[in-house]
Amino acid sequence: MDEVKNVIELKNVTKDYGDFKLDNVSFAVPEGTVCGFIGQNGAGKTTTINLILDIIKKDAGEVFLFGQPVSKDTAALREDVGVVFDEMGFHEFMTGRDINIMMKNIYKNWDEEAFFDYLKKFSLPSKKKCGAFSRGMRMKLQIAVALSHHAKLLVMDEPTSGLDPIVRNEMINIFREFVVKEDHTILLSSHITADLEKIADEVVFIDGGRIVLAGNKDEIMEKHAILKCRKDDVSKVSESLIVHCEVSDYGAEILVNDRHAAEKLYPGMIMENAALEDIMLHYINAKNERQR
Amino acid sequence: MKGLIIKDIMCLKKQLTTFVYVISGVVVISILYVLSSRFGNLAEVGKTLLDENNNMSEIDVKNLGSMVLIMSMLIPVVSVGDMLNVFIADGKAGFFKVSASLPVSLKKRMLSRFLTIYALFAIGAFVDTILALVLSALTDIMSFGSFLGIIVSSASVLSIYSALMILYCVILGYGREQYAQVFALLTIILAFVIIKFKSVKFVVIHVLGDGVGFDSSTFWKPLDYFREKGYVFLLIAVLVSIVSYCLSLYIAERKRGVI
Numbered sequence: 001m002d003e004v005k006n007v008i009e010l011k012n013v014t015k016d017y018g019d020f021k022l023d024n025v026s027f028a029v030p031e032g033t034v035c036g037f038i039g040q041n042g043a044g045k046t047t048t049i050n051l052i053l054d055i056i057k058k059d060a061g062e063v064f065l066f067g068q069p070v071s072k073d074t075a076a077l078r079e080d081v082g083v084v085f086d087e088m089g090f091h092e093f094m095t096g097r098d099i100n101i102m103m104k105n106i107y108k109n110w111d112e113e114a115f116f117d118y119l120k121k122f123s124l125p126s127k128k129k130c131g132a133f134s135r136g137m138r139m140k141l142q143i144a145v146a147l148s149h150h151a152k153l154l155v156m157d158e159p160t161s162g163l164d165p166i167v168r169n170e171m172i173n174i175f176r177e178f179v180v181k182e183d184h185t186i187l188l189s190s191h192i193t194a195d196l197e198k199i200a201d202e203v204v205f206i207d208g209g210r211i212v213l214a215g216n217k218d219e220i221m222e223k224h225a226i227l228k229c230r231k232d233d234v235s236k237v238s239e240s241l242i243v244h245c246e247v248s249d250y251g252a253e254i255l256v257n258d259r260h261a262a263e264k265l266y267p268g269m270i271m272e273n274a275a276l277e278d279i280m281l282h283y284i285n286a287k288n289e290r291q292r
Numbered sequence: 293m294k295g296l297i298i299k300d301i302m303c304l305k306k307q308l309t310t311f312v313y314v315i316s317g318v319v320v321i322s323i324l325y326v327l328s329s330r331f332g333n334l335a336e337v338g339k340t341l342l343d344e345n346n347n348m349s350e351i352d353v354k355n356l357g358s359m360v361l362i363m364s365m366l367i368p369v370v371s372v373g374d375m376l377n378v379f380i381a382d383g384k385a386g387f388f389k390v391s392a393s394l395p396v397s398l399k400k401r402m403l404s405r406f407l408t409i410y411a412l413f414a415i416g417a418f419v420d421t422i423l424a425l426v427l428s429a430l431t432d433i434m435s436f437g438s439f440l441g442i443i444v445s446s447a448s449v450l451s452i453y454s455a456l457m458i459l460y461c462v463i464l465g466y467g468r469e470q471y472a473q474v475f476a477l478l479t480i481i482l483a484f485v486i487i488k489f490k491s492v493k494f495v496v497i498h499v500l501g502d503g504v505g506f507d508s509s510t511f512w513k514p515l516d517y518f519r520e521k522g523y524v525f526l527l528i529a530v531l532v533s534i535v536s537y538c539l540s541l542y543i544a545e546r547k548r549g550v551i
Contacts, residue, residue, distance in 0.1 A: 055392040057548045078395040089390035091303065091381050098302055105295030106394050 005031040005067065007153050007185040008052055013061030015047055022047050022209045025061070029202065032182045034175065036196030036217065037189035038280055039206040045189040046086070048206065049157050052187070053083060066153075079108060082146025086158040088138040092131025096124060099145060107149035118144035136167040143174060154178060154186045160195050168192070172199050193276035197221075205280060212283050217276070224279050225259035228252070228270040237266065243279075244286035255282035293396055296404040297411065299387075303378045304412070315419055322423060326431045376457065376469050378408070383466030398548070402541050406533060409454045417447045434519075444522030448529035453480055455529070455536035462540040465547070 008029040015022040022044045029035040039045050050056040052063055054070045063070040065077050090099060096119050104110040119126050122140040124133070130141055139159050146154055154175070160168045172195055178184050190196055196203065196217070203220055205213040213220055227237065234245055234252045241262055243255040255274060256262040263271055274282075301308075328335065382388060391401055424439030434442075453476050460472035518525075 053393050055389060055548065057545075075395050075397040075400075078393060081393070083390075083393040085386075085389055085393075087386050087389075089386045091299075091385045091387060093305070093381075094302065102295045102299045102302070105298055106293075106396060108395075 006064070007031045007066060008035075008187060009062075009064040009067075010048070010052070011062040011064075013048075013051055013063060014059045015051060015056065016059050017047075020044070020047075020209060022051070025206070025209075025211055027204045027211055027214045029185060029187055029204075031185055032179070033201040034179055034186040034188060034199050035202040035204060036193075036200030036276075037187055037204050037206065038191065038193055038196060038276065039189075040191055040280075040284060043206045044209040045206060046157055047209075049155055049187070049189060052155060053078070053081070079149070080152045082143075082149065082151035082154045084139065084142040084146050084154070084156040084159045086161060088130065088133075088142060090130055090141070092129060094130055095128060096126035096130070096141065096144075099130075099141070100126075103145060103149070109150045111148050111150060114150075115144060115148035118147060136163050139163065139167075139171065143171070147174075147178065152183055152185065154184075154188075156186070157189045158191070159188070160190055160192055168195060175199055193280060197276050203276065205283065207284055207287060212287075213279070220279065221274065221276065223257060223259060224274040225256050225262060226272040226274045226278060227254040227256050227262055227266065228272065229254070229266075233269065237262075241265075244282040244289070246282075246285070255279065293400040293404045293407075295394075296391065296396065296401060297408050300378050300405065300408040301411070303381045319423065322427060326427065326433070376473055378405070379461045379466070379469045379472075383469070388466070392548075398544055399541060402537060402544060405458055406455065406537055409451065409458075413447045413451055413454075417443055438519045441519045441522040445518045445525040448522070448525035449480070451529040452525075452532045453477065455533040456480070459536040459540050459543075462543050462547075 006028040010028070011026050013022065013025045020042075025044070025048060037045050037048070047056070051058050052065065052070070054063070054074070065074070066080065068074060068077060070077065094102075096116075100112055100115055103115070104112055116126060118124075119141075122137075122144060124137055124141055124144065130138060133141065143159070146156075160171055163171070175186055175188065176199060179186055186199075188196065188200065200217045202215065203213065203217040204211060224243070228251060229237070230251050231247055234247065234254065237245075237254060237256070241256045241258055243257050245252055245254045247253075255278065259271065262269075382391075392398075396404075420443045421440065424436060424443060428434060428436035428439055456476035456479050457472050460475045461469055464472055464475075
């Protein structure tokens with residue numbers, strides 16, 4: 001069997017800002033997968049992405065990109081990485097044509113034809129200043145740039161946030177097209193878990209600068225479940241199975257971390273599939289309650 | 293790296309349009325000045341200054357005239373070389389994140405900024421050189437060598453200013469570009485005062501005082517130095533640029549993610 005190649009790998013990475021610490025973060029993104037990087041705002045997603053891209057300096061740990069350690073001398077590795085930030089980053093006076101002139105003098109593999117094809121496909125006027133673009137258009141412009149130098153890895157920081165469902169769906173379809181090639185990989189950070197449920201193969205969940213969950217999305221979703229019961233029945237559920245329990249006037253809703261075990265132990269209770277959002281919210285609430 | 297230089301020049305695109313108008317204006321002003329100083333009102337003023345003011349010599353009047361011309365000739369160099377706009381535009385757009393994600397090392401990113409300045413000064417200096425060639429051929433205000441000396445000196449001083457401004461921009465970070473401009477200017481003034489303390493003291497005392505014992509040749513010494521010792525300024529500019537580049541790189545590496 002072929003060994004799984006990791007396109008991104010973080011080993012015990014730490015970055016301390018004083019008021020926020022990315023603490024001992026370790027995870028890997030296998031080649032050919034879409035990895036959803038989820039967490040609430042301020043959880044450390046952008047910091048982690050900045051560390052992967054070597055935009056900021058890590059305090060400790062190791063970051064590998066395409067199997068090579070990331071350092072200040074490995075800028076060339078970024079030839080194969082397409083990046084989409086939550087904010088556009090290009091100057092507002094720049095047009096698609098200006099960006100093409102700039103990028104073709106930066107990327108060795110810049111494909112001018114592909115770039116203008118993407119602009120056309122995304123209905124982006126090449127002569128219009130990008131300052132006049134809507135948020136959706138700005139995101140599409142970034143994606144066009146990221147895809148026009150034949151990148152093997154797309155790193156995207158909240159590309160779908162603030163966009164309407166139609167544009168979001170369009171984008172998901174673009175990402176799907178990108179990963180059709182088997183050596184293409186995506187790391188997609190978002191707090192909109194519904195998008196990731198549609199496209200992600202792997203999920204990394206970060207909260208408060210620590211990795212809470214990491215692994216195959218289907219396995220994570222299969223393993224977790226929402227157990228619904230009466231308030232009085234909560235005490236019957238084994239504590240080792242409970243991630244978090246939310247009690248209301250109508251009953252209790254428990255996120256369990258082993259669906260099969262829970263089904264066997266409590267056959268009379270209602271078991272529902274847990275969406276990524278449920279899993280994320282319950283883990284965050286559990287942590288908040290522990291801290292209180 | 294080439295792409296980043298192109299982007300920096302794009303940031304100055306508005307300025308470059310102004311630059312074309314400025315050059316045309318300067319050429320016209322220079323021609324009018326030359327004509328006027330020979331046959332028109334400026335010639336009259338020079339004559340009156342010589343007749344009425346005992347402290348003025350013919351050399352003083354000529355130097356005063358050439359200073360005015362030099363000032364107008366410096367405009368092209370100054371008008372293209374303002375890197376402040378590039379920093380402000382980059383900070384406003386958040387371009388530093390984009391540039392950090394490109395396959396260009398920090399060394400090259402920093403170098404591109406310095407190279408943009410020199411490319412722009414080279415354009416300005418080239419225009420001035422052509423102007424100097426024409427003026428020295430048509431008039432006796434200054435020899436081409438003196439003109440060239442002044443162009444090299446001015447471009448060098450402005451390069452020193454820009455190199456210092458980049459350094460201060462890197463130290464202070466985005467959003468504080470105006471302070472960087474002031475600090476760069478103060479550093480140059482301070483360096484000049486320290487190096488030329490005696491001359492500065494002399495001029496200040498006589499300008500503020502009653503003017504008794506004022507030797508105008510001392511007053512014109514800096515102009516002569518500027519005219520004749522362009523290579524000294526050029527050497528200093530090269531040195532300051534290298535030091536500024538190395539320091540900027542060191543600080544940028546330490547402040548990665550902030551600038």
